[in-house]
Amino acid sequence: MHDPAAITAQLTANLNGIRQRILAACQRVSRAESEVRLVAVTKYAAWPWVESLALQHSDFGENRPQQLAERQPLLPQIRWHLIGQLQRNKVRMAVQHAQMIHSVDSLKLLEAIADAACRENCRPELLLQVNASFEAAKSGFHPDALPELWPQVLQAARGLPIVGLMTMAAETDNPEETRPTFRQLRLLRDALQNRPDTIAAGVQLHELSMGMSGDFEPAIEEGATLVRLGTAVFQNLERD
Ligand SMILES: *Cc1c(COP(=O)(O)O)cnc(C)c1O
Numbered sequence: 001m002h003d004p005a006a007i008t009a010q011l012t013a014n015l016n017g018i019r020q021r022i023l024a025a026c027q028r029v030s031r032a033e034s035e036v037r038l039v040a041v042t043k044y045a046a047w048p049w050v051e052s053l054a055l056q057h058s059d060f061g062e063n064r065p066q067q068l069a070e071r072q073p074l075l076p077q078i079r080w081h082l083i084g085q086l087q088r089n090k091v092r093m094a095v096q097h098a099q100m101i102h103s104v105d106s107l108k109l110l111e112a113i114a115d116a117a118c119r120e121n122c123r124p125e126l127l128l129q130v131n132a133s134f135e136a137a138k139s140g141f142h143p144d145a146l147p148e149l150w151p152q153v154l155q156a157a158r159g160l161p162i163v164g165l166m167t168m169a170a171e172t173d174n175p176e177e178t179r180p181t182f183r184q185l186r187l188l189r190d191a192l193q194n195r196p197d198t199i200a201a202g203v204q205l206h207e208l209s210m211g212m213s214g215d216f217e218p219a220i221e222e223g224a225t226l227v228r229l230g231t232a233v234f235q236n237l238e239r240d
Helices: 004-028 047-053 065-074 088-097 107-120 146-156 175-193 196-200 216-221
Strands: 037-041 059-062 079-082 100-104 125-129 162-166 207-209 226-229
Touching: 004 037, 004 047, 004 216, 059 065, 065 079, 065 088, 079 088, 088 107, 100 107, 100 162, 107 125, 107 146, 125 207, 146 175, 146 196, 162 175, 175 207, 175 216, 207 226, 216 226
Parallel strands: 037 059, 037 226, 059 079, 079 100, 100 125, 125 162, 162 207
Antiparallel strands: none
């Protein structure tokens, strides 16, 4: 698809469809639609689609630091999110180009991010990735280990804002099966938020990054504030 007008029209239709579904999910549980932000995941999107989307949307997510570093300077008006696994040798790139890092999956990585952010004079918002679906292949803090590690987490962040938790549900054909994973993330967030040490540190865990194209509706019903959608945003656009 080369025609810029056709790309724009298709993206508008896709976004409208998604917004309808977000609104309906919010209404089912009496949430305000404004509580849910759509992060458009651009990792597989061709550059003309990304440029076109930037005219009508402002939160983009990349899962590889290199591609983030290439694209962010070309669209500096966009709020860029890093959502994919981060190696420690790419941390500098991540803090330079991401306003929010969703994939902080270990204490060591958190320490490296805090170091780099201090050196680069950046203040990215951070989400701790939790392996709430207990899959061996997924990275993230174990939900049962996080409460014990929490004092170390608060210290390792060195004043960088930890704003919430992120998770990925197991892949399934039935989105309903993802609900317990999302509910567990919310309950874990609530428990961490209510601790005296969290309150004393002034940390506010208001974000829950959960839900992808296949499961964002149950995620919203369970409290998601950030949904990360790639396939749904870019559907029906054909590569040349
Ligand atoms: C790719 C990706 C998404 C988006 O997945 P879709 O199924 O295309 O919506 C969301 N989160 C992460 C961490 C991803 O890597």
